[in-house]
Amino acid sequence: xxxxxxxxxxxxxxxxxxxxxxxxxxxxxxxxxxxxxxxxxxxxxxxxxxxxxxxxxxxxxxxxxxxxxxxxxxxxxxxxxxxxxxxxxxxxxxxxxxxxxxxxxxxxxxxxxxxxxxxxxxxxxxxxxxxxxxxxxxxxxxxxxxxxxxxxxxxxxxxxxxxxxxxxxxxxxxxxxxxxxxxxxxxxxxxxxxxxxxxxxxxxxxxx
Numbered sequence: 001x002x003x004x005x006x007x008x009x010x011x012x013x014x015x016x017x018x019x020x021x022x023x024x025x026x027x028x029x030x031x032x033x034x035x036x037x038x039x040x041x042x043x044x045x046x047x048x049x050x051x052x053x054x055x056x057x058x059x060x061x062x063x064x065x066x067x068x069x070x071x072x073x074x075x076x077x078x079x080x081x082x083x084x085x086x087x088x089x090x091x092x093x094x095x096x097x098x099x100x101x102x103x104x105x106x107x108x109x110x111x112x113x114x115x116x117x118x119x120x121x122x123x124x125x126x127x128x129x130x131x132x133x134x135x136x137x138x139x140x141x142x143x144x145x146x147x148x149x150x151x152x153x154x155x156x157x158x159x160x161x162x163x164x165x166x167x168x169x170x171x172x173x174x175x176x177x178x179x180x181x182x183x184x185x186x187x188x189x190x191x192x193x194x195x196x197x198x199x200x201x202x203x204x205x206x207x208x
Contacts, residue, residue: 012144022200025137026148028191029130030156036123038160039100040065043116046173051109061109061116068120072128079125084103086192093188095122100181104174126188133195155190160176 016022044058053061072079083091099119106112131149138145167176 004164009144012141013148016138016141016145016148018137022137022145022148024194024198025134026152028040028187028194029134029149030152031187032127032130032154032184033153033179034129034160034163035183036096036160037157039177040119041161042164042168042173042177043103046104046177046192047109047112053109053138057109061113064113064116065120068117068122069124070120071117072121072124075102076124076128085129085132086195088125089195090192091186091188092122092124092126092129093185095125095130096117096188097181097185098122100177100184104177122180126184177182 017026040150047058047061048055079088095118099115099122100113103112103119106115134149135142135146137149164176164180168180
């Protein structure tokens with residue numbers, strides 16, 4: 001009981017953030033949430049402005065995101081075998097860039113539909129790899145680590161929606177949405193390199 005009473009959650013979070021790999025993971029997921037959800041939140045509004053669709057049709061098109069997630073779930077084992085985690089994050093970022101560009105470049109609403117499906121697929125390629133690493137980044141404090149991971153994701157999401165709304169008001173949909181895709185592709189490549197460096201540093205050096 002005494003040990004439980006002395007537990008300080010803020011000290012635990014300070015301890016976690018003192019770890020470089022934890023900082024890499026939570027900063028990456030925060031930026032991912034900022035860019036992805038910041039862009040995703042305005043795709044429906046973009047469809048309304050560009051094609052003047054009804055809200056029911058827009059809802060169905062945006063729901064293609066969930067179909068992409070389902071397609072990812074049934075193909076994830078083959079993807080992991082073929083690409084590995086570094087290939088997944090790079091591929092996910094690349095798919096997201098293609099999808100954001102494809103949506104704003106689509107000449108008709110139905111031409112944009114495949115990109116809404118693929119955007120869910122690309123997101124889960126990136127995010128599920130990141131989430132797996134987040135669940136393993138501090139085995140001695142897994143609960144606190146996962147809560148920190150979730151906090152950074154949703155903080156990024158909230159900030160992204162606010163910032164993207166202002167940016168779209170100033171610049172318009174096209175440059176902002178393309179910027180989101182480009183940022184996610186760069187983030188995927190950056191995290192791929194960090195995974196490679198982290199794995200190399202974790203390999204024990206032979207002795208004798």
